[in-house]
Amino acid sequence: MKCVEVVEQFSFYTYGEVSPEMEERIESHVAACAECAKELARHRALLEILDRREAPRSVNESALLAECRMDFRRQLAMEASAKPVGNWLDRLRSLTLFHIPMKVPVGAMALFALGWFGARFTPAQFGGVQAGLAQPMFSNVQSVQYGGSGKVQIAVDDIQRRVVTGGLEDPHIQQLLLDAMREESNPGVRVESIGILRNSADSEQVRGALIDALSHDPNAGVRLKALEGLKPYASDAAVRKTLANVLLRDDNPGVRVQAIDLLTTHHDDSIVGVLQDAMQREDDAYIRTRTRDLLQAMKASVGTY
C-alpha cells in the first residue's frame, strides 16, 4: 500500500469503518512508516480537538425540552381536532383487523336501525303476526302451510334474548364466555370474551381455549387478542409450541410479529429449528430481522445447512 492510500484511509480507520483486512494493512504500514505514523497522530489529534466542541451551554436544555414538549402537545391537540375525517375507503380500511370491537357494535346498530325503520314503514297487512309472538330477537320461518279454510299454519323458530349477570369466578359465566369464544358468526363477541377471560388464563381450561383460538380462529383480530392473553405464559411449553407454529404458519404478518416478539422474551434452545425454518420462509423484513437477532443472541446459526 502506498503512503497516500494509507493516509486516505485514516478518516475511516480512526472510526473503525474499515474491514479487518484493511485495518491490518494500515497498521503494518504505519508500524513501518514514520511519516504515516506522524500523519495518523495528527489525524487523531484533530479528532480529539473536535471532541472538545462545547455544547451550547447557554441554553438550559431541560427547560428547552420542557418547552418543546408543551408546544408539541398543544400542536398535537390542534392537529388531532383539525384532522379531516378522510375518505370513506381509508375509514373502512382503518376498521380492518384491529377495530373489530368497533365494527360489531356499529354493525349491530345498523341492523337494529334497519329493523326499526323496516317495521315502522312496512305495510299493515304484514304486521298481523306481531300479536302471536312474544317479541323475539330473531325469527326464522321453517315451514308454511295453507289449511284451506282461510287459515295458514307457519312454523317459526324464535330466538329469545336473556341477560345473564354474574362474577367471573362463577363457573356458569365462565362456561358461557368459553362458549362465546367459539361463537362462529361473531368475531366481535369472540374478541370481547377473550378480553374478559384473559385475566383468568391461569385456569388450564381458559389457557387451552386461548391456545385454541390463537391456533384456529379464522379472524386475525381474535388471534391477536388470544396472543395478548397468553403473554404472561410465554415460558409455558405448550404456549411456546403454539407461538412457534403461529410464526411458521399464520398468514397474517401482524400476528406473526406479535408471536416472534413474544418468543424473544424467553430464550430456549428448543425453538432454534423453528426460528431457522422461519428464516427460510419469512417474507416480512421486520420478522426476519427479529428472528435473525434472536438466533444470533442464542448463538445459533441463522440458516440450516
Next chain:
Amino acid sequence: MHAAAGTVSAILAAPFEKNAEDRNRAGAASERAASDEAGLIRSAQRGDQDAFERLVRTYDQSVLRLAMNLLRSPDEARDVYQEAFLKVFRNLHLFRFDCSFHTWLYRIVTNVCLDHLRRRKVRKEESTVVDTPDGPVDQVTRLAEEGPGADPERQTWNRELSDGISAALENLTPRERTVFELRHYEGLRLRAIGDILGTTEEAAKNCLFRATQKMRSSLETFV
C-alpha cells in the same frame, strides 16, 4: 492433573462466561426494549395518543440535542422538534417496520435539519456564528463561557478553539455537516447514516472524507 487443568480452564473461562452472561442480559434487555417499542408503535398507529407521546418521549431528548448541535440555535432546534414530530405523527401509519424506528425517525429529523441548514445557506442569517474582526464567533457558546471562570488564559484558548470548531463546521455543506455530526458526535455507523440519509454507505463515506479533509485544513493551527 486433570482436576488442576479443569480448575485453570474454569478460572480462565470465568471472566468470559461472566461477559457472556452480561451480553445475554444486555441482549435480553434490548430485545425487551425493542418489543416494547414495537408495541408502542403499533398502539400509536391504531390512534393511541398516549402511546404516541411515550414514543416521542423515548427519543425527543436526543432529537433536540442533535438539532441543537447541528443548528446551534435554540429557536431553530425548537422548530425542528415540532416539524419532525408532527411529520412522525402524520406519517406513522406508513411505518412498516422495514427498518428500525430509530432510522426512520432520524431520516425525518435529519431531513428537517438539512432543510434548515440549506435555507440558512441561502439566507446567510440566523446562525449563531457571526463574523467579528477576530474571525467568526459562535455566540451561543460564547455566552456560556463568559461566566466566572478560573483561568482566563485557558478560557481564551477554549473560546478560540470552540469558535474555530464552529467556524470549521459552518464551512461544511449541509450534507457533509450532517454526516460528520452523525458519525463523530452521535457515533452512528456509516451504513446507518447512509440508511438515514437515503443514500449508500459509500456516498456517506465520501461525505465523511470530504468533511474531515475540510475540518483538518480549517483547524490546522490547533492540531
